[in-house]
Amino acid sequence: MKHEFLDHHSCGHSFFHHMHPGAKLVMVVLFIFTVVTIEPGQERIFLPFAVLLLIGLLATRVPILHTLAKGLKVLPFVLMITIFVPFLKEGEPVWNLQIGPLMIQITDEGWKLFYNIILKANIAIFSVVFLNLTTPFHHLLKGLQSFGAPRIITDTLAVAYRYLFVITDEKDRMLLARRSRLIHPSLSLQWKSLSQLIGVLFLRSYERGERMYQAMCMRGFNGVIVNLDEYMLQKKDIAAACLVVLTALLLRICMSA
């Protein structure tokens, strides 16, 4: 079965695709950090950052509609968190609604804060989308390792990502088999079969884990996964990361002045 992989398009051939994952990670994190420090009321500063990000996204040569779709999937979650900000922040009321004893009002400060958070969130989301579109997941983990992330975490994440799709396939096959045998089932029967299915899936995953460990042992595993570091940090990677970060900092300082 085929899945839409989380890092679809990440094996492309743009400059950013070939950039060292560690350098790219630092570049994106510092870019986001520069943007999130913009205070409410300074929204005009977001425009050059958005243009910079757009240039970066276009340079990845990934279809822009795919990029937009990916980023916009996250936006509802940001809205869910921020939707009450205009109503809760104290300040100058710009809109009132009286419902019985309940007074609902939007304040100017609340509205500006909401607007600010949405813009920040969008730039941060699309920056992460940029990272995701140009970096396979395992490269990202190696980037984290090069900054001293604990191997136990990066190795666990790498194996989890590898087996996520294997287990999803197994789950899909089991659901198909269940559906083929459940004809107009009662709700209780549906829940019962679903809980059994989850239990069996857990046991199968556990057994697979054991077999995988045996396969590792057969190839000399002694507790530490050893990798060859294929990603040499090159001068051009450092130069590109510095260029982007310095541009962002200059924009931030110049436009705030």
Added chain:
Amino acid sequence: MTPPAVQVNNLRFSYPDGTPALNGISFSIAPGERVALVGPNGAGKSTLLILLGGLLQADGAIEIFGSSVIPKNLHEIRNKIGMVFQDPDDQLFCSTIFDDVAFGPLNMRRPAEEVRQRVAAALEQVGLAGFEHRSAFHLSGGEKKRVSLATALSMDVDILALDEPSSNLDPRTRRAIIRWLQKCNKTLVIATHDLDLAYETTNRTMILQSGRIMADGPTTEILTNRELLEHSNLELPLQFQQTENR
């Protein structure tokens, strides 16, 4: 005198729940021999392969090229015997094919350049040169199986232990695996239900049933003996059934 590739004496093994898997089996495999382990489900074929690699502890003795399969020798043993599991998804646990094929040599502390050469050579041998940077979940079942073989080959082992090498393969990929096994010049131990594959790739066959060796002899004799096969809950390879039906 060269020691046998595999020497097994009075091997007994029961699973933790008490289910007996092997009931005192003994045999010897000479270097370069190609042995098929056949038998019905639950006969103990896969368990025997696992025990040869020292992945479980059993009563009795196993020696690989003269070295006892005991905890202190495991590093040496696993340099000599490579195992290919039935489900390639158990064997391919790394993010890329390169990492998977390099996993063994890296654990054996081989230098980086040698590891790269071994990976390239192993993938070349299974006809998948250039697949280094792909992920296992982007491969077909047949490709995964061949990469699984490459993970054992890159360790430059003397013995290959294969568990159901033709399971879940389409006829064309199965044929490719058979041709590869016919050309392979290592000691082979193949646990399989595919009797046609066993007939075409091995020169000795052992029939296991209920944890015992029911028969051990040349493949051409064992796999053409209808009575013996039926007595062991097996049947003639398909190619001979078709000949009989004509």
